[in-house]
Amino acid sequence: MKLLEHQAKERLRRVGIECPTGLVARSPQEAEKAAQEMGPVVIKAQVPIGGRGKAGGVKLAKTPAEAHAAAAAILSMEIHGYSVPSVLCEEALEIAKEIYLGVTVDRDRRSMVVILSFAGGMEIEEVAEHSPEKIAKLWPDPFAGPQAFEIRELTLQALEAVGGDETLPKARYLAELVPVVQSLFRLSQELDASLCEINPLVVTASGQVIAGDAKIEIDQNAEFRHRDLVRELGPDASAATSGDDPLEVEARRRGLTYVHLGGSVGIIGNGAGLVMNTLDLVKQHGGSAANFLDIGGGAKAEVVKQALEMLLLDPAVQGVFVNIFGGITRGDEVARGLISARDELGMQLPLVVRMTGTREEEGRQLLEAAGITPAVSAPEAARKIVELIGSTGSS
Amino acid sequence: MKLLEHQAKERLRRVGIECPTGLVARSPQEAEKAAQEMGPVVIKAQVPIGGRGKAGGVKLAKTPAEAHAAAAAILSMEIHGYSVPSVLCEEALEIAKEIYLGVTVDRDRRSMVVILSFAGGMEIEEVAEHSPEKIAKLWPDPFAGPQAFEIRELTLQALEAVGGDETLPKARYLAELVPVVQSLFRLSQELDASLCEINPLVVTASGQVIAGDAKIEIDQNAEFRHRDLVRELGPDASAATSGDDPLEVEARRRGLTYVHLGGSVGIIGNGAGLVMNTLDLVKQHGGSAANFLDIGGGAKAEVVKQALEMLLLDPAVQGVFVNIFGGITRGDEVARGLISARDELGMQLPLVVRMTGTREEEGRQLLEAAGITPAVSAPEAARKIVELIGSTGSS
Amino acid sequence: MSILLNRASKVLVQGMTGSEGSFHTQQMLDFGTQVVAGVSPGKGGTKHLGVPVFDTVREAVEATGADTAGVFVPPPFAADAIMESSAAGISLVVAITELIPVNDMVRARAFISARGTRLIGPNCPGLMSPGERAKVGIIPNHIANPGEVGVVSRSGTLTYEIIQALARAGYGQSTSVGIGGDPVLGLSFSDVVELFAADEETTLVVLAGEIGGSDEERAAELIGRGYPKPVVGFISGRSAPPGKRMGHAGAIISGTTGSPASKVAALEKAGVKVADTIEQIVELTRERLGAARSS
Amino acid sequence: MSILLNRASKVLVQGMTGSEGSFHTQQMLDFGTQVVAGVSPGKGGTKHLGVPVFDTVREAVEATGADTAGVFVPPPFAADAIMESSAAGISLVVAITELIPVNDMVRARAFISARGTRLIGPNCPGLMSPGERAKVGIIPNHIANPGEVGVVSRSGTLTYEIIQALARAGYGQSTSVGIGGDPVLGLSFSDVVELFAADEETTLVVLAGEIGGSDEERAAELIGRGYPKPVVGFISGRSAPPGKRMGHAGAIISGTTGSPASKVAALEKAGVKVADTIEQIVELTRERLGAARSS
Numbered sequence A, B: 001m002k003l004l005e006h007q008a009k010e011r012l013r014r015v016g017i018e019c020p021t022g023l024v025a026r027s028p029q030e031a032e033k034a035a036q037e038m039g040p041v042v043i044k045a046q047v048p049i050g051g052r053g054k055a056g057g058v059k060l061a062k063t064p065a066e067a068h069a070a071a072a073a074i075l076s077m078e079i080h081g082y083s084v085p086s087v088l089c090e091e092a093l094e095i096a097k098e099i100y101l102g103v104t105v106d107r108d109r110r111s112m113v114v115i116l117s118f119a120g121g122m123e124i125e126e127v128a129e130h131s132p133e134k135i136a137k138l139w140p141d142p143f144a145g146p147q148a149f150e151i152r153e154l155t156l157q158a159l160e161a162v163g164g165d166e167t168l169p170k171a172r173y174l175a176e177l178v179p180v181v182q183s184l185f186r187l188s189q190e191l192d193a194s195l196c197e198i199n200p201l202v203v204t205a206s207g208q209v210i211a212g213d214a215k216i217e218i219d220q221n222a223e224f225r226h227r228d229l230v231r232e233l234g235p236d237a238s239a240a241t242s243g244d245d246p247l248e249v250e251a252r253r254r255g256l257t258y259v260h261l262g263g264s265v266g267i268i269g270n271g272a273g274l275v276m277n278t279l280d281l282v283k284q285h286g287g288s289a290a291n292f293l294d295i296g297g298g299a300k301a302e303v304v305k306q307a308l309e310m311l312l313l314d315p316a317v318q319g320v321f322v323n324i325f326g327g328i329t330r331g332d333e334v335a336r337g338l339i340s341a342r343d344e345l346g347m348q349l350p351l352v353v354r355m356t357g358t359r360e361e362e363g364r365q366l367l368e369a370a371g372i373t374p375a376v377s378a379p380e381a382a383r384k385i386v387e388l389i390g391s392t393g394s395s
Numbered sequence C, D: 001m002s003i004l005l006n007r008a009s010k011v012l013v014q015g016m017t018g019s020e021g022s023f024h025t026q027q028m029l030d031f032g033t034q035v036v037a038g039v040s041p042g043k044g045g046t047k048h049l050g051v052p053v054f055d056t057v058r059e060a061v062e063a064t065g066a067d068t069a070g071v072f073v074p075p076p077f078a079a080d081a082i083m084e085s086s087a088a089g090i091s092l093v094v095a096i097t098e099l100i101p102v103n104d105m106v107r108a109r110a111f112i113s114a115r116g117t118r119l120i121g122p123n124c125p126g127l128m129s130p131g132e133r134a135k136v137g138i139i140p141n142h143i144a145n146p147g148e149v150g151v152v153s154r155s156g157t158l159t160y161e162i163i164q165a166l167a168r169a170g171y172g173q174s175t176s177v178g179i180g181g182d183p184v185l186g187l188s189f190s191d192v193v194e195l196f197a198a199d200e201e202t203t204l205v206v207l208a209g210e211i212g213g214s215d216e217e218r219a220a221e222l223i224g225r226g227y228p229k230p231v232v233g234f235i236s237g238r239s240a241p242p243g244k245r246m247g248h249a250g251a252i253i254s255g256t257t258g259s260p261a262s263k264v265a266a267l268e269k270a271g272v273k274v275a276d277t278i279e280q281i282v283e284l285t286r287e288r289l290g291a292a293r294s295s
Helices: A005-014 A028-038 A064-075 A124-130 A150-159 A170-190 A220-225 A228-233 A235-242 A246-253 A271-284 A302-310 A331-345 A361-370 A376-387 B005-014 B030-036 B063-074 B124-130 B146-161 B170-188 B219-225 B227-233 B234-244 B246-253 B272-284 B299-314 B331-345 B359-367 B378-389 C019-031 C057-064 C074-087 C100-112 C154-169 C189-200 C215-224 C258-268 C278-289 D019-031 D059-062 D075-088 D102-114 D156-166 D190-197 D215-224 D260-269 D278-289
Strands: A022-025 A041-046 A058-061 A086-093 A095-106 A113-116 A134-138 A192-205 A209-211 A212-220 A255-258 A266-269 A291-294 A319-325 A351-357 B022-025 B041-045 B060-063 B085-091 B097-107 B111-117 B136-138 B192-205 B209-211 B214-218 B255-259 B265-269 B291-293 B319-326 B351-357 C013-014 C035-039 C050-054 C068-071 C092-095 C118-120 C126-129 C134-137 C146-153 C173-178 C205-209 C233-237 C273-275 D011-014 D035-039 D051-054 D070-073 D092-095 D118-120 D126-129 D134-137 D146-153 D174-177 D202-212 D231-236 D272-274
Touching: A005 A022, A005 A170, A005 A212, A022 A028, A028 A041, A028 A064, A028 A086, A041 A064, A058 A064, A064 A086, A086 A246, A095 A170, A113 A150, A113 A170, A113 C100, A134 A150, A134 A331, A150 A170, A150 A255, A150 D059, A150 D075, A170 A192, A170 A209, A192 A246, A212 A220, A220 A228, A220 C074, A220 C100, A246 A255, A246 A302, A246 C118, A266 A271, A266 A302, A266 A376, A271 A291, A271 A319, A271 A376, A271 C154, A271 C205, A271 C233, A291 A302, A302 A331, A319 A331, A319 A361, A319 A376, A319 C154, A331 A351, A331 A361, A351 A376, A351 C154, A376 C278, B005 B022, B005 B170, B005 B214, B022 B030, B030 B041, B030 B085, B041 B063, B060 B063, B063 B085, B097 B170, B111 B146, B111 B170, B111 D102, B136 B146, B146 B170, B146 C057, B146 C074, B170 B192, B170 B209, B214 B219, B219 B227, B219 D118, B234 D118, B246 B255, B246 B299, B265 B272, B265 B299, B265 B378, B272 B291, B272 B319, B272 B378, B272 D156, B272 D202, B272 D231, B291 B299, B299 B331, B319 B331, B319 B359, B319 B378, B319 D156, B331 B351, B331 B359, B351 B359, B351 B378, B351 C134, B351 D156, B378 D278, C013 C019, C013 C057, C013 C074, C019 C035, C019 C068, C019 C134, C035 C057, C050 C057, C057 C074, C068 C074, C074 C092, C074 C100, C100 C118, C146 C154, C146 C189, C154 C173, C154 C205, C154 C278, C173 C189, C189 C205, C189 C215, C205 C215, C215 C233, C215 C258, C233 C258, C233 C278, C258 C273, C273 C278, C273 D118, D011 D019, D011 D059, D011 D075, D019 D035, D019 D070, D019 D134, D035 D059, D051 D059, D059 D075, D070 D075, D070 D134, D075 D092, D075 D102, D102 D118, D146 D156, D146 D190, D146 D278, D156 D174, D156 D202, D156 D278, D174 D190, D190 D215, D202 D215, D202 D278, D215 D231, D215 D260, D231 D260, D231 D278, D272 D278
Parallel strands: A266 A291, A266 A319, A319 A351, B265 B291, B265 B319, B319 B351, C013 C035, C013 C068, C035 C050, C068 C092, C092 C118, C146 C173, C146 C205, C205 C233, C233 C273, D011 D035, D011 D070, D035 D051, D070 D092, D092 D118, D146 D174, D146 D202, D202 D231, D231 D272
Antiparallel strands: A022 A086, A041 A058, A041 A086, A095 A113, A095 A192, A113 A134, A192 A209, A192 A212, A255 A291, B022 B085, B041 B060, B041 B085, B097 B111, B097 B192, B111 B136, B192 B209, B192 B214, B255 B291, C126 C134, C126 C173, D126 D134, D126 D174
C-alpha cells in the first residue's frame, strides 16, 4: 500500500518532521486559489509512482495564473499509466542542499536499515549504482530504534563520504538530523512501513531542514493492523503497490499475488519458487508466460477459482498451466476450485494441470471425473501446454 | 504531575483501552443532565489524591435527581485537603470481578515492572502488605516492552496465585489482557509515567473488560518532554505530586524539592542524603525539623533565595539551618543567595549556616561580610540552631 | 545422522489445535516424529491427537523436555510464538506461517539471536530427516526417502520437486531444509551448508536458490573457501524480468547481486556445478555420486 | 591500589565544554587525573582546557584509548551519552548528571548491561582514588586523603562529610564511590563492596546508605555470607517520617524493606557495626583499625 506524497507528508508532520505548507487541488481553479493564498508554488502530480518529475508532473508556478495553467496541464496527464486526480500545491523552497534519507528493510542483514546520503535528490539511484560509498547506513536495534549517538555517527560518516558539506555547520547537522531520523524510524515502525523515504530532505537557503518529497509504502502483510489507514486511502493505494499494470492493479484488488509478464501461457502455481520454476520451464519448452500467479500455501478452492478468473481477464492468455505441489496446499481443494471455475466461467482455453503432493490422489480423481487429465510431471505439462497453444501462441 | 481520573481515562481510550462512558460535570445541574442522558451513573470526585472512595467522594445515582444531590454533596466536599472542582459522571458498571493492573518503576530491579493481581480493587494495598504472593510481576525489556507471551505467562501466574478465577474462561483472560497490558505499557513509555495504574480493571457481568478507575503520574524529570501536557493540565497537576500539604503544593509551584514535616527548625541543604542527615542531627540535638528542602546540585543564588522564601511561608518555622557541602554546588553562590534573600525578605529569625566544600572560602568571606558567622561543623550548627530557638521552639 | 533434527528431537507444535496445525501434526506423527506437546493458549490441560496441550511453551518445555518447536499460528501471532519458544529455551524453532509482517520478523530475529536460538523460516516448508523418521513442517511424507543428499532450498514447493526428482532416481536425503522465502529469515544458506559439512551421513549438498537477496552469493563465498563435499546448485526465476517483484517472496532484483546471473556466477566461481533444470540436478548428482546407492 | 579508577585510567569527559563540565574537568586535571579527551558533538577538532575535543565517543576512544567516561551532559541527553560510551567500548561510565528521566535510565541501564559496561550513578558525585591522584566527578579535591578506607555512599554531599570527618581523624581513602541517589542506578552497594573485598589497599569499608530501596539489605546479605574486611555502616534519614518522599532521591519507604530500621537490622545481622552519627563512623573506624596510620 503506497501513500501519495501529500498523505505521506501528513504522517511526517504528525511525528514532528517539518514539511512545506501545501494544499491539495483537484482542479486548476483550486490550484489558482492556493497560489493566491501561498505565493509562488510548486505544483506536483499526486500519483503512486516514482519518476513523475522526469515525466513532467512537477512544475513551478510563480503566479496564480501560472498555477492554473500548470495544474491544468498536470491534471490532464497520464504518468506511467496513472491518471492524475489531484495535485499538491506547495510553497516553493529555496533549495541549498538535497539530502537522501530512507528507512527500509535490509534482507541480507535481516534488519531495518537507515540510509543517509548528502548526495540526495533525483540522482540518488545513480549514486547508489555508481558511488555506493557516498551512502551511509545504520542498522538499528529494532526494539530500541536508532539512538541519538548512532545518528550522529551516521551523519559524520555520511559527511565524510562526500568530503564534508558546508551548507550547514557540522554542529547543526549533528543536532538537526537526530530528531528527523528518530521520528522517521518511529513512523516506519508505527505504520509497519517497508519504505519510509524523504528525498530530498532539503536544507533551504535560510538553513531550515524540511522534507521536499516523501514516499511511504506499507508492508502488505501488516495491513491487518492498519484497517483505518486502508479504509482512508481506499483500494487504489493497495492496488498501486505492485506497479502500474492495470491487470496487476486488478489482481491486487482481488488479493492475488500476480505479476503480468506479457506472454500467452497463463500460469497458476503454489509457492513463489515453484511458480518461478514453472516460468523457467515454459520458457525452456519454447513458450512464453503470461504471468506469475502464486496462490500461496494452503489455498482453498475459492482462491483457485479467483486465480483462474484473473488469468482469463488477460486477453493474451491462450492456455493455462496449473502447477501444484501440495504441502500445506491440498490437491482436492485445488481440483474443486479448478473444476467449478472452469464450469462457471465457461472456459474454452486449453488447461493443463500438474498436481502432486498432499491429497494428490483425491485431487487427481476429482480432476479425472471432471474430464481433466493431469500431467505426470511439470516438464511434461510445460511441453503439453506449449504444444496445445501452438506456435501462434508464443510471443 | 498527576492526571485526574477523567484525564487519565482519556489517555487510556486513545491507546485503545476500554473505559466507561463518562461526562465531567462542574455543577449539580450538569450532573443531573448527564444522568438524564446516561441513565444510572456513578458520581466521582475529580481530585489528584487516592482514598476518595473511603472519604465519601464516590456515589451511585440511579436517577437524575439522585445525580443532582450526589454531585451537590461531593462538589462541596474537601477531600484530604483538596476542594472538588468537578465530578465525573460515569455509566454504572455491573462489576463481576476487580483486577489490579499497574506499570511502575522497580528500583531494586532497575527496571519497569508490570503488576497484575486478581485480588484487585480497594483492598489492593492490604493484599500487597499481607498476601504479596497474590500479586504477579513482570519486568519487561524496556525497549521491547512486554511481549504477548510474557503477558500470558503473567496472567497464568496471577490466576494460579489466587487459585484460579472463574469470572471469565481462562482463554478469554489470556486473550483479553494482552492488548490491555501492552497498551498500558506503551502509554507509560509515551508519557514517561512513573505510575500507570488501572484499579480496578473491571470484568462486568456481561464479560466486558473495562477500566473502572485510572491513575497516571508523570515523572517530574521528564516534564520537559511533555510541555503540551503540562500546559493542558495546569500547575495544579504538577503541584499535586508531592501530596496534599498546602506548603508542599506551593513548593512544587516554585519548583522546589520540599517535604513539610511540622517542626520548628527550617532546613535547607544540598543533596537528599545530606538533608536527611541534617534532619537526623537536629533531632539528635533535641530539635524538630520543619521540613526537608533539597536545593540539589549546582544551585544558583536565585534558587537559594527561593528556598529561604519558601521556609518563611511556614508559620511554625522559628529558625533556619542551612547546611551546604559544596561539590557541584558552590559556596559563593549559596552565600550570595542567602544574603540577598535575608535582606530582601527582612528576615528576623535566627539563621545558622554551615558551609564547606567547593568555593567554601569565597562563600565564608561573603557571609562574614554580611554579618553571618558560619558554624564550623554540622553538629555544631545543629546544636546552635536548637539553642537559639530555645525549648519553646521544639514541638 | 542428519542435521538439526533427529529421532531424539522432542517437538512441540504451536497452534496445534488449529486446522493447519492439526492436519500437519498428524502428518508429523504419522512420519514418526516425537511430537510431545501442543501449545494453544487457553487449551492447556486438554489433549489433541493424543498429545498433551499446554497454555504456554514454558509449561510444555517443563513438562515434556521439548527442544524443537513448529510454528503454525496465524501471521498476527507468529512472531510472538517464535519469541515465546526462544525465551522458554527451545533450541530450534521452525516457523511455517507465511505472510508475517516483516517488522515483526526483524524484531523476532533480534530477540532470538540474543538468546542463541536457531530459527528456520518463516514462510517455509520446514525440515525433514527421513532416516531419523523426523520432520517438522509440511514437506509431504510420501516423498521422503532416507539417503545421503542434503537439500537446502528457499522455496517450499520447489524443495518437494527436487526431493521427488532425486527420489525417483534413487537418491534419498539426509536432511532436507526449506529455509523460506521471506525477506527476513532465520538460518541462511551458509548456516545450513556449514551444518551439512559436519554431518557424516551427508555426502553431497543440493543448494536451490532463487532471485533476490545475496544469501546464495554468501554461501558461494563460504564454499569457495574450501568445502569438503560436492555441491550441486540451482537457481530459479531465471526467466523473471529484472525489476519485477515476484510475490511476497520479496524477490526484488537490486543492483548486481540478487540477479540469477550473479548467483550462478558466484556459485560457479566457488566450484559449484549449477543445474538449469530439476532434471539436471539429478544428473549432476549422479555425476558426482555415481549410481544411486539407496535405491 | 584502588578500585575502578587508578593512575592508568584514561578519562574522557562528555559535555566537557559546558559550564559544569569545564569547571569539574579543570578540577579533575588539577587533581592529577589523566583526562585524555572531551566529547561535544559539533566541536570535534578543537581543544578545550588543553584537552582535544571530539564529535563522538567512538572517535575519542580510537584516538586516545580512553577507557573511562565522565558524563556532565544535561538531563535530556545524558542517557544517550551513557549508551554512546558503552557502545564505543568504554568500560566504566560515571554519570554525574541529575534529573534524568527514570525511563531513560531504565533503557540505558538495559543497553549497557547487555554490553558489560559498568556504570556509576547517575545523580552521583562520582569516584576518587586519592592515592592514584585520579578522580571522575565532583568530589571536592581538597578533602581527598590517600589511605586505607573504602567509602561507598548513596548521597553525594554525605560522602563528602564522611570523607572529611575521616580525614580529620587521620584516615584516608583507597577509593570513595558515590553510587547515586536515583531510583535506577548502575553499580549497587553490593557491587562496590565486592570490589573492595578484592582490593589490597582497602582494609576497612564504610557503607553509608539511606532510606528507600533495598540495596543496603542486599549488601548486608553479601557481607553476612562472609566478608574479609571490617565494615562500618551508616543509614541516614532515620528521622524521616514513614511514607514521605524525600526529594528526587526517590526515597520512598515501602513495605518492611527500605525503612531505616530494616536496613540497620540487616547490617547488624551481617555483623556490621552501624554508626548513629558521622562522628561515630570515625569512632568505629578507629575501633576496628586502631589509631590512624596515614595521619
